[in-house]
Amino acid sequence: MMQQKPLAFRMRPRTIEEIVGQQHLVGSDKIIARMVKAKQLTSMILYGPPGIGKTSIASAIAGSTKYAFRTLNAVTSNKKDMEVVAAEAKMSGKVVLLLDEVHRLDKGKQDFLLPFLENGMIVLIGATTSNPYHAINPAIRSRCQIFELKPPTPEEVKIALLRAIADEENGFGKKRIQIAEDALSHFAAAGNGDVRSSLNALELAVLSTDEDESGIIHIDLSTAEECLQKKSFSHDKDGDAHYDVLSGFQKSIRGSDVDAALHYMGRLIEAGDLPSISRRLLVIAYEDIGLANPHAGARTLAAIETAERVGFPEARIPLANAVIELCLSPKSNSAISAIDAALSDIRNGNIGEVPDHLKDAHYKGAKELGRGIDYLYPHNYESGWVKQQYLPDKLKHKLYYAPKKTGKFEQALASVYEKLKRSK
Numbered sequence: 001m002m003q004q005k006p007l008a009f010r011m012r013p014r015t016i017e018e019i020v021g022q023q024h025l026v027g028s029d030k031i032i033a034r035m036v037k038a039k040q041l042t043s044m045i046l047y048g049p050p051g052i053g054k055t056s057i058a059s060a061i062a063g064s065t066k067y068a069f070r071t072l073n074a075v076t077s078n079k080k081d082m083e084v085v086a087a088e089a090k091m092s093g094k095v096v097l098l099l100d101e102v103h104r105l106d107k108g109k110q111d112f113l114l115p116f117l118e119n120g121m122i123v124l125i126g127a128t129t130s131n132p133y134h135a136i137n138p139a140i141r142s143r144c145q146i147f148e149l150k151p152p153t154p155e156e157v158k159i160a161l162l163r164a165i166a167d168e169e170n171g172f173g174k175k176r177i178q179i180a181e182d183a184l185s186h187f188a189a190a191g192n193g194d195v196r197s198s199l200n201a202l203e204l205a206v207l208s209t210d211e212d213e214s215g216i217i218h219i220d221l222s223t224a225e226e227c228l229q230k231k232s233f234s235h236d237k238d239g240d241a242h243y244d245v246l247s248g249f250q251k252s253i254r255g256s257d258v259d260a261a262l263h264y265m266g267r268l269i270e271a272g273d274l275p276s277i278s279r280r281l282l283v284i285a286y287e288d289i290g291l292a293n294p295h296a297g298a299r300t301l302a303a304i305e306t307a308e309r310v311g312f313p314e315a316r317i318p319l320a321n322a323v324i325e326l327c328l329s330p331k332s333n334s335a336i337s338a339i340d341a342a343l344s345d346i347r348n349g350n351i352g353e354v355p356d357h358l359k360d361a362h363y364k365g366a367k368e369l370g371r372g373i374d375y376l377y378p379h380n381y382e383s384g385w386v387k388q389q390y391l392p393d394k395l396k397h398k399l400y401y402a403p404k405k406t407g408k409f410e411q412a413l414a415s416v417y418e419k420l421k422r423s424k
Helices: 031-038 054-065 079-092 107-118 154-166 181-190 195-207 221-228 241-254 258-270 274-292 295-310 316-328 334-347 408-423
Strands: 044-047 068-073 095-100 122-128 145-148 176-179 216-219
Touching: 031 054, 031 145, 044 054, 054 068, 054 095, 054 122, 068 079, 079 095, 079 107, 079 122, 107 122, 154 181, 154 195, 176 181, 181 195, 181 221, 195 216, 195 221, 241 258, 241 274, 241 316, 258 274, 258 316, 274 295, 274 316, 274 334, 274 408, 295 316
Parallel strands: 044 122, 044 145, 068 095, 095 122, 176 216
Antiparallel strands: none
């Protein structure tokens, strides 16, 4: 009966030692591993893309601690379902509850759960693809630790695939399977960190491939490509190709090479990786183009929003528009350099005290403390500017901003900045 369930379901880890990836949470001496070892579980929210192990971690935590484990959905499960879990918690002392789509938990269900979270009888593991700081009610969020799950590397996905091939109880260990190395690498990499997708494709490949005369199932690259419906890319042996492509993408735009930038983006499009493209383009618009063409940021965001709305394949069109504009725009990194210089001083303890005339004066007794007395209000002066000190004494001669004159907008800013510097 078990074999009728999907391979990805059958191969879910039973203990945290079997979890693929997420070593920043479940590795030796990491926080979830410590919780399990001490059997001191607290409610938590796991968030990240689909298929990267939220349910697996929850079931593995329950398996490692031997607590009862139940799964509900914040949308489809009703309050009565939660009452059943609560009754079980009262009888057994503790239940681990995986609540999928926790960001959609309504107030009635939330109010019912809160007392059980407070007394620890229900350990809530909320799973969501949405940023919990934006999407989850503060009443629930404040009672949970928040952990971000990261997509496993291709090498980590390979471990899950090889385990499934070898496992005689839940995998294909009773079959004789020979899988080509490039096919295994394709299953591992082309799933883009979605272990479930990679396992589903492997299962399809095994079940749809006939045995040869010796009873062996041979899986080659073309079979892997067909079962994943994604053509393979040439990845380097260390599995760093994804990050190399992203790096080449940004550096090509920074270097104003339109053709190279379009090539690297094409590789990301073929991988279906819209989130990485979107994030990287927005970073580039402000890090590398910056004040040389400040309108590029807004236009890039508009292109990304359009791409997200229409989806692939049409998404390639607004993305290409954005890439070409960013490549051919004047470049300036003056803004990132300026804020990093300021942060460097702060992190090294070079801070100083806010001058008295700038301190808050909106309270009784501020005048007696000398707060705000000598502050000069710029709007009272014809030019809208008046000479006065703003930086702390120990930094009063510090200059963080070094304008680049690569675009007309920043040339104008530089002119004003240099005039103000001379007046200090």
